[in-house]
Amino acid sequence: GCCQNSGCQPQKEKGIMNIPLDDPEANRAAAKIxxxxxxxxxxxxxxxxxxxxxxxERRNKRxxxxxxxxxxxxxxxxx
Amino acid sequence: xxxxxxxxxxxxKAEPAPAPAPAPAPEPAPAPKAPAVDLSAIKAFGxxxxxxxxxxxYNQIADIMRALGQNPTNKEVNKLLxxxxxxxxxxxxxxxxxxxxxxxxxxxxxxxxxYEDYVEGLRVFDKEGNGTVMGAELRIVLSTLGEKMTEAExxxxxxxxxDENGCVNYEAFVKHxxxx
Numbered sequence: 270g271c272c273q274n275s276g277c278q279p280q281k282e283k284g285i286m287n288i289p290l291d292d293p294e295a296n297r298a299a300a301k302i303x304x305x306x307x308x309x310x311x312x313x314x315x316x317x318x319x320x321x322x323x324x325x326e327r328r329n330k331r332x333x334x335x336x337x338x339x340x341x342x343x344x345x346x347x348x
Numbered sequence: 349x350x351x352x353x354x355x356x357x358x359x360x361k362a363e364p365a366p367a368p369a370p371a372p373a374p375e376p377a378p379a380p381k382a383p384a385v386d387l388s389a390i391k392a393f394g395x396x397x398x399x400x401x402x403x404x405x406y407n408q409i410a411d412i413m414r415a416l417g418q419n420p421t422n423k424e425v426n427k428l429l430x431x432x433x434x435x436x437x438x439x440x441x442x443x444x445x446x447x448x449x450x451x452x453x454x455x456x457x458x459x460x461x462x463y464e465d466y467v468e469g470l471r472v473f474d475k476e477g478n479g480t481v482m483g484a485e486l487r488i489v490l491s492t493l494g495e496k497m498t499e500a501e502x503x504x505x506x507x508x509x510x511d512e513n514g515c516v517n518y519e520a521f522v523k524h525x526x527x528x
Contacts, residue, residue, distance in 0.1 A: 288473075288488055298469035299494030300421050301461045306490070306497070306505055308419035309525045311411050316528065 389451060392416050393444050403441035406432055412447070413454055419461065420454045422495050428453055463522055470518035480517050483510035 289295045392415045396404045404412060410425040426432065428450040432440060461469075473481045473489060483506060490497045490505075497505075509516050509524070 288485070288492065290492060295472060295489075296494050298472050299489050300423070301494075302466055302469045303490060303495045303497060304419045304421040305461060305466050305522075305525050307410075308414040308417075309528055310501065310505060311414035312417070312528045315415055 386448075389416055389448065390444065393447060399441075401441065403443045404447065405438065406440045406442065407437040409442070409447065409450065413451055416451065418451070418454050420457075424454065424457070424459075425450070463526060466522040466525065467519055470522065474518065479519060480515040483514045483516050486516055 392412050393404060396408050396412050396415075406429050409429065410420055410422060413420050413425070429436075470481055470486075473485055487502050487506060490502050491499065506516075509521055511517070
């Protein structure tokens with residue numbers, strides 16, 4: 270459509286909020302940011318998975334210990 | 349009488365020399381590497397091998413690099429993998445010896461972005477020059493430019509990043525990104 274903006278460059282396709290979809294500079298800047306973001310999110314996700322795994326292992330260990338305590342008591346009182 | 353030593357004759361060895369072990373194949377000169385990267389790289393690589401064949405799929409390579417603190421673009425990784433098809437990405441696998449030089453290329457890349465690069469990149473969208481970008485605009489940038497992100501990824505990223513006016517202080521945002 271016709272651009273009212275004095276700084277408008279009709280060759281560049283602009284989306285909502287005047288974001289230059291075809292501008293190589295803007296795309297390069299975006300790709301760099303996205304790379305940093307993806308790095309961050311992957312590391313964050315792996316950190317959480319590690320935490321989950323550790324928590325599960327701690328729980329399993331506790332359950333095994335409690336279970337063997339129960340078995341010892343049972344044996345002591347019932348056999 | 350002790351035999352005279354003939355100065356011209358070579359000294360006789362007391363025992364016959366043992367047969368020399370077969371010489372090992374000459375190893376190629378190792379590529380220069382940072383030792384710390386090797387150990388964590390081996391560990392990370394192993395963690396990503398879900399099949400147990402000491403290999404990882406092409407489509408896991410970028411994530412292993414990210415796990416090791418790198419921030420490659422998908423384009424960079426695809427280039428290192430020889431621009432594989434989608435099928436290749438899912439099905440082709442690579443062993444550690446093939447992965448390591450790719451990791452090194454990313455580590456040694458001259459294009460590596462740091463704090464300033466990210467801030468400058470976001471400053472492009474700071475219309476008022478006041479250190480903030482509209483959260484809504486940043487979301488659109490991330491989903492329509494460069495290597496587009498999904499809405500789910502963006503939502504996860506932006507959680508807690510916008511102030512009551514929907515603005516993002518991008519220096520704080522970059523620090524947050526670089527904190528992990």
